[in-house]
Amino acid sequence: MTHPRSALPVIAVAAVLALAGCTAEPAYAPRHVSGDTPAGDAVELAADGLDGALEELPAIVERVLEESGVPGAAVAVVKDDELLFADGFGVKVIGGDDPIDKETVFQIASMSKPIGATVVATQVDAGVVDWDTPAAPLVPGFALSDPWVTDHVTIGDLYAHRSGLPMAAGDDLEDVGYDRDEVLQRLRFEPLDPFRTTYNYANFGMTTGAQAVANAAGVDWETLSEQELYEPLGMDSTSSRYEDFVARDDRATLHALVGGKFQPLYERDPDAQSPAGGVSSNVVDIAKWMSLIIGQGSSAGTDLIDSEALTPAISAEVVSGHPPFPGRPGMYGYGFNVGSQPSGRVTLSHSGAFTLGAATNFQIVPELGLGVVALTNAGPVGAAEAIVAEFLDRVQFGESTRDWYPAYNGALAHYYAPAGDLAGETAPADPAASGPLESFVGTWSNEYFGDAVVELDGDTLVVKLGPDGGYEFDLEPWDGDTFAFVPTGENAPDGSLSSATFALGGGAGDRMTLQFFDANGLGTWTR
The missing domain is CATH 3.40.710.10 (DD-peptidase/beta-lactamase superfamily)
Structure with missing residues (x-):
């Protein structure tokens, strides 16, 4: 955890x-x-x-x-x-x-x-x-965002939490329902801190090292x-x-x-x-x-x-x-x-x-x-x-x-301590109106988390994440095109509340940022 x-x-x-x-x-x-x-x-x-x-x-x-x-x-x-x-x-x-x-x-x-x-x-x-065996050759398809680190990271590096992966890397993917293979494949998108000089506690970094050992053993x-x-x-x-x-x-x-x-x-x-x-x-x-x-x-x-x-x-x-x-x-x-x-x-x-x-x-x-x-x-x-x-x-x-x-x-x-940027905050007394709810509906893409589907259920926007859309939450109006949602799971203590912010149109295209999932800068989806 x-x-x-x-x-x-x-x-x-x-x-x-x-x-x-x-x-x-x-x-x-x-x-x-x-x-x-x-x-x-x-x-x-x-x-x-x-x-x-x-x-x-x-x-x-x-x-x-x-x-x-x-x-x-x-x-x-x-x-x-x-x-x-x-x-x-x-x-x-x-x-x-x-x-x-x-x-x-x-x-x-x-x-x-x-x-x-x-x-x-x-x-x-x-x-x-x-302990000094390189891990990547033993885990097919595994890579980190720096090719040199990918080539040199060892089983020992991963067991010592010194690979450069950020703290808790991959935990958010597990939270939304991905299995081990999918999480390990997606670690390539995580930003890296300095290799072997930074300690960041990462469950899935260590799991990668263990998977390398198991694959080498053939079981x-x-x-x-x-x-x-x-x-x-x-x-x-x-x-x-x-x-x-x-x-x-x-x-x-x-x-x-x-x-x-x-x-x-x-x-x-x-x-x-x-x-x-x-x-x-x-x-x-x-x-x-x-x-x-x-x-x-x-x-x-x-x-x-x-x-x-x-x-x-x-x-x-x-x-x-x-x-x-x-x-x-x-x-x-x-x-x-x-x-x-x-x-x-x-x-x-x-x-x-x-x-x-x-x-x-x-x-x-x-x-x-x-x-x-x-x-x-x-x-x-x-x-x-x-x-x-x-x-x-x-x-x-x-x-x-x-x-x-x-x-x-x-x-x-x-x-x-409740997680999320809106935890403990009071909703604006006179919030701006959002755009038409239908304008937010659709499939939004993210290379790390995968697709997010936004649906309209009556008068409520619903977001579905994960491999089968099994991680689901409602969006409640907050202020303009910013909505609030309650994250759940191991990393969301009681009282957690986060923002979902939409930016529609403009040169960057349509974007949706879920702040709870943006700890490592990977929490923005595009449509």
Whole structure:
């Protein structure tokens, strides 16, 4: 989930995790240090750190759920190969009585990225691809707006969000109904920022990298993930297909924050961007995966991935967030945030979120051989991050270093800011009259979004976008030939309102600009 209008990407990125501190330290020092001996600049662990944190963890979760209003969560803690804790809290559907347990499957949103990066690492280990393999030759028809960048962009570039694609590139195409192949083909129209020096969080950039790997392996991404990661690790409740998620009886329901309350209003099919946001899983399976990362590619005595293939993914590859004052920048590897704990210990992490109703977070502290994950069934308000952060504070310091829920909640509040240039605006008291409504009717062309059909239904103009005209909205008079419409979907929080402006006649011909879709200058249709 990303908001094209926002400078802060999905919760999954280091800008949010800067609340815990980020650094450019190497991702992998020694695997972990036994006892309480600090390594490097890390502070000494609290005397009863881990045992005390495990004892307090249920109370931490219950308190955060009560404070946030999130209906349910599942949490797991792993140390090396040992599952120390796994349990569910709250309910699958608000107002219901079906409890969440440790086996309940959640949509994990952008936590799919590091899991997908692990799948890529299996293929690097197998010699199918390398992180530095150019992507375009493996994805027929794929191109970016700069031919030189097209020739040189690698799988690693796409997994590090440093291809130059703008933030959220392609998300708007998914919103209006295009599938993965169509989205990837249309990325050629996106303007590019400087290659390899700019970090822009782009779900479909990463999806392009994954598609290149799958094509090289000769199998679809979803099957590749099963064969190379889920099945070998015994992740029996994990899938990269939405249909598998909805087929499970023990699954959590999405809850969106609307009118200040969490409500089970929407479903979210993320198959188009499955490598970046389409995994569903439970905390027991995620714990197995965290053990694999802690073990540098080995788990339960089985060597699944050579550490040399995995290490680039969990190493800092690009600056993901520059602090507004001298401080530690955010860093991103290939699908992983790479930062540090307040104790100085390196951390690997990622969050995930759908504003339509899911939020997740994990953090791994390799030096301690420790990983913790929290999955929730409500939109991003900071609950998952707060649970994880407070637990790790308790492990390392014996107490929390701050009140984490309000801190994360404030950082994520912008995700609920209504989108569109007319949001919060009052319609003119004495608007100019528009031209005859019939004059706006017709088929309008756009090389990026495809055709938009404008129809007249009684006295109302209706716009239909997408491959089958399935993304539909009404135009309401605003002022002259400017109309208002309510956008919908993952990137349009409650209260969003945008303009549709028509310019008829003149030397440029007839034009229609939908401001909500114009974040990258691609939102004008011609007739």
